[in-house]
Amino acid sequence: MNQKRTFGTILTVLGIVGIIIGALAFLGVGGIGLSKMNSIVPFVVGLIFFFAGINLVKATGDRA
Known part of the structure; x- marks a missing residue:
């Protein structure tokens, strides 16, 4: 990976944890x-972490 x-x-x-704690x-x-x-x-920081993580996973290509 x-x-x-x-x-x-x-x-x-x-x-996700930050969003749940904030809520x-x-x-x-x-x-x-x-x-x-x-x-x-914590809700806003959780949102920032969540979207940054999602974008990082989506933008990274798989290599075999």
């Missing part, structure tokens, strides 16, 4: 003690 593809996969997974913090579920405005930060 290519290193760029592996890094893209890691970024995508971290993005849970916004809803006040799970004991995450963040205000509504502060919960936007």
Whole structure:
């Protein structure tokens, strides 16, 4: 597996985790003690990581 593809996969997974944490913090579920405005930060960072990872995986070609 290519290193760029592996890094893209890691970024995508971290993005998904960030989106979930941001959503849970916004809803006040799970004991995450963040205000509504502060919960936007992990959500936005998660979106950035998610889309960067997806683009990295899509742009990297396979080599046999």
